Amino acid sequence: MTSLKKLLLGEQGLVVIFALAFLVVSLTVPNFLTERNMLGLLQSVVTIGIVACTMMFCLASRDFDLSVGSTVAFSGMVAVMASNATGSILLGLVAALICGGLVGTVNGVVIARFRINALITTLATMQIVRGLALIASDGRAVGINDPSFYQLALSRFLGIPTPIWVMALFFVAFGFLLNRTVFGKNTLAIGGNPEASRLAGVDVARMRIWIFALQGLVCAVAGVLLASRITSGQPNAATGLELSVISACVLGGVSLAGGRAAMTGVIIGVLIMGIAENVMNLLNIQAFYQYVVRGLILLLAVLLDNLRSSAAGRRA
Amino acid sequence: MQDFLEFRTISKGYPGVQALSNVSFSVKKGAVHGLMGENGAGKSTLIRVLSGDQSADTGEILIDGKEQHYRSVRDAFHAGVIVIHQELQLVPELTVAENLWLGRFPGKAGVIDRQQLIGVVSKKLVEIGIDVDPSVKVASLSIGERQMVEIAKAVMLDARVIALDEPTSSLSSRESEILFALIDRLRANGTVILYVSHRLDEIFRLCDSLTVLRDGKLAAHHPDISKVTRDQIISEMVGREIANIWGWRERALGQERLRVEGISGPKLRQPLSFSVRRGEILGFFGLIGAGRSEMARLVYGADARSSGTVSVDGTLIQADSPPHSIRSGIVLCPEDRKFDGIVQGRSIEENMTISSRRHFSPFGIINPKKEGALADKFIAKLRVRTPSRRQDIINLSGGNQQKVILGRWLSEEGVKVLVIDEPTRGIDVGAKSEIYEILYELAAEGMAIVVISSELPEVMGIADRIMVMCEGRVAADIPRADFDERRILAAALPDVQNANTPSHAQAR
Numbered sequence: 001m002t003s004l005k006k007l008l009l010g011e012q013g014l015v016v017i018f019a020l021a022f023l024v025v026s027l028t029v030p031n032f033l034t035e036r037n038m039l040g041l042l043q044s045v046v047t048i049g050i051v052a053c054t055m056m057f058c059l060a061s062r063d064f065d066l067s068v069g070s071t072v073a074f075s076g077m078v079a080v081m082a083s084n085a086t087g088s089i090l091l092g093l094v095a096a097l098i099c100g101g102l103v104g105t106v107n108g109v110v111i112a113r114f115r116i117n118a119l120i121t122t123l124a125t126m127q128i129v130r131g132l133a134l135i136a137s138d139g140r141a142v143g144i145n146d147p148s149f150y151q152l153a154l155s156r157f158l159g160i161p162t163p164i165w166v167m168a169l170f171f172v173a174f175g176f177l178l179n180r181t182v183f184g185k186n187t188l189a190i191g192g193n194p195e196a197s198r199l200a201g202v203d204v205a206r207m208r209i210w211i212f213a214l215q216g217l218v219c220a221v222a223g224v225l226l227a228s229r230i231t232s233g234q235p236n237a238a239t240g241l242e243l244s245v246i247s248a249c250v251l252g253g254v255s256l257a258g259g260r261a262a263m264t265g266v267i268i269g270v271l272i273m274g275i276a277e278n279v280m281n282l283l284n285i286q287a288f289y290q291y292v293v294r295g296l297i298l299l300l301a302v303l304l305d306n307l308r309s310s311a312a313g314r315r316a
Numbered sequence: 317m318q319d320f321l322e323f324r325t326i327s328k329g330y331p332g333v334q335a336l337s338n339v340s341f342s343v344k345k346g347a348v349h350g351l352m353g354e355n356g357a358g359k360s361t362l363i364r365v366l367s368g369d370q371s372a373d374t375g376e377i378l379i380d381g382k383e384q385h386y387r388s389v390r391d392a393f394h395a396g397v398i399v400i401h402q403e404l405q406l407v408p409e410l411t412v413a414e415n416l417w418l419g420r421f422p423g424k425a426g427v428i429d430r431q432q433l434i435g436v437v438s439k440k441l442v443e444i445g446i447d448v449d450p451s452v453k454v455a456s457l458s459i460g461e462r463q464m465v466e467i468a469k470a471v472m473l474d475a476r477v478i479a480l481d482e483p484t485s486s487l488s489s490r491e492s493e494i495l496f497a498l499i500d501r502l503r504a505n506g507t508v509i510l511y512v513s514h515r516l517d518e519i520f521r522l523c524d525s526l527t528v529l530r531d532g533k534l535a536a537h538h539p540d541i542s543k544v545t546r547d548q549i550i551s552e553m554v555g556r557e558i559a560n561i562w563g564w565r566e567r568a569l570g571q572e573r574l575r576v577e578g579i580s581g582p583k584l585r586q587p588l589s590f591s592v593r594r595g596e597i598l599g600f601f602g603l604i605g606a607g608r609s610e611m612a613r614l615v616y617g618a619d620a621r622s623s624g625t626v627s628v629d630g631t632l633i634q635a636d637s638p639p640h641s642i643r644s645g646i647v648l649c650p651e652d653r654k655f656d657g658i659v660q661g662r663s664i665e666e667n668m669t670i671s672s673r674r675h676f677s678p679f680g681i682i683n684p685k686k687e688g689a690l691a692d693k694f695i696a697k698l699r700v701r702t703p704s705r706r707q708d709i710i711n712l713s714g715g716n717q718q719k720v721i722l723g724r725w726l727s728e729e730g731v732k733v734l735v736i737d738e739p740t741r742g743i744d745v746g747a748k749s750e751i752y753e754i755l756y757e758l759a760a761e762g763m764a765i766v767v768i769s770s771e772l773p774e775v776m777g778i779a780d781r782i783m784v785m786c787e788g789r790v791a792a793d794i795p796r797a798d799f800d801e802r803r804i805l806a807a808a809l810p811d812v813q814n815a816n817t818p819s820h821a822q823a824r
Contacts, residue, residue, distance in 0.1 A: 180681055180682055180684070181677070181680045181681050181682060182673055182674055182677045182680045182681075182682060183680055185666055185670070185673065185682065186670075188662060188666070189659045189662060189666065189670055192659035192660055192661045192662045193655070193658065193659040193660055195655060195656050196650075196655070196656050196657055196658060196659050197659060197670065198618075198638060199616075199618055199638055199648060199650055199656050199657075200638070200659075200670045200671050200724060201638045201639045201642040201670070201671040202670065202671075203637075203639055255661075259659070259660070259661040259662065260661055
């Protein structure tokens, strides 16, 4: 019993849970372990996976961002509308990145400089930005004029769709950023103890603004890929994304109290979310039930986090 | 009188540490029993086992001859054992009376009987002699008053054993005296008090008997405290004789290094000026609230200045923020290590290199080899006791944490001015000497050091010069040759009438 507990709550606990779940699902669910389904699964988690990279930084520094879903929808919208208007996909992408980065920067400045609670701030911007997306599109989906925009999501490299490559690239890049750079270590330090970090010479306010700005930029990338995949800018896209992303991060061992995060954990968290949804689809479980399951996974994740930190506390 | 509380062969291990091994001793009814030992000696673990927060691996606790098998704080509670921790467990937004009734409000059908609520409490408070209005919110009370309320709560719950963990660590000397008087009354009622403290003065003032722990083992048990001496207890705690823990020696002083001119801030209204020479250790002494820590934070730029300038080696420092100060060679080891110093949950290495890592991180990419080598260098140089640089800093004792913070600044190389606020608060005797030794070495290398301390013997022991602060201004500037306990204390006390208080009336 205790060794099982140790295994599940320890450093590698998540990997073990994931491996077990994967094995069970592969053996019991028909059509799960096929190339087509695997690629489909990965493609379905691209948005969550990409946004989780920066959400991890956000949570690790003791912050919170609820506005990611809205930002994804808004920047996807901007990308489509700007490229339709200018006839240049590149300009569309740049516009989307600018808008995403701007939303993130505003979040960061309000939170870090004006010292407004991150939950409240991003709850507000979540609604404001969703509103902007609706206003810009008059509430309707905006179709893509230039078909080569589709190619962002449809193109393949070595048989694997580009968005999956982008996600993989982000995983590697942000894993490096977290573990091997001053930025990453300072993020963890801020989450561990903001005041001590400030007195140790870390410019906490600037770090937080950067983290949110980065989050906005990354949301824009996710938004563009999403728009390309659904072949339009949808003002109602990615609703509830923030919850899935936070669930994935927490499931991946990112502490909501800050100071603890690992990229591998987040990747596994994202995959667990994806597998759960994929399996439910394969088993033809009604979409309504999927909400319940997603909620249960989140609860489980928080519970695990709690058990893990009390186990860590006992070790100390 | 018979033994009322007995620990029998208590052992408790954590992975990698045997926190307690075979600890046995007993306390008589109506006795105040001191529990001493260096940090990490096992006091906290013993208290935790007593409180039911953790259970012992082996051994048992007996209360009034009965073996106790409680598994939770609640069980301990029912057995009449209440532990009052340093972090008080009161709800600030509730009134004193509400706090005392918390969990079992008097009344019917969920409607609180306000008369009983206040009435019973005020009677109880008068009975045990606590002068606090039961209808005010706890948030409006001083720390000392909150401590009283916490004790009153224990008394309301009919506690037969009350354990106090460093109760005076944040009390003024007046508040401490009130607390001691209360403890005397509880003793007269037959309550057993287990009193954990670092302060020998208090132990001798209060305790009837004493246990000293060392490395998780019973180092000494004194059923009658009048038969032991201070030096004996100190050597029992550290296991060796410490001749002179200060070890101050003459040093050559150089030119002026730090110059502070008329600084003031929101919490330090009157402009303050002073200077420190190369190789000099300047001590700041004063009562709590005299403005010493505020001064330190202003010098370092931790808080924004409203006026004044700081210059190092004659060069004015342009802005006031920690990054600017660090780059100009001024660093601060803050007063409250836990909240302002260490980053919990991160490794010793990361805590040490948090600032200096920018030096070996081109484009912000850390060189892990250099980082590890730097951390190892200062772990060795400062004799930080740890199995590895990757240990979570929270696992270190206070003294070793302080060394890591010092390492954080020494690894910066160009430090010219070190401001260290309460260098040895909560640090055991052995590690104290080591930290003083480090300060002397740094001073000898030409650093200007500002030491702030509430412990008069400490400031007098290690400083070359003392500035006494009182109510936000400098009350005296005394060179080492003229150090005199009474004179310094007199200058620190706001009211001249109080200048003749006996020397045990310490700074806090």
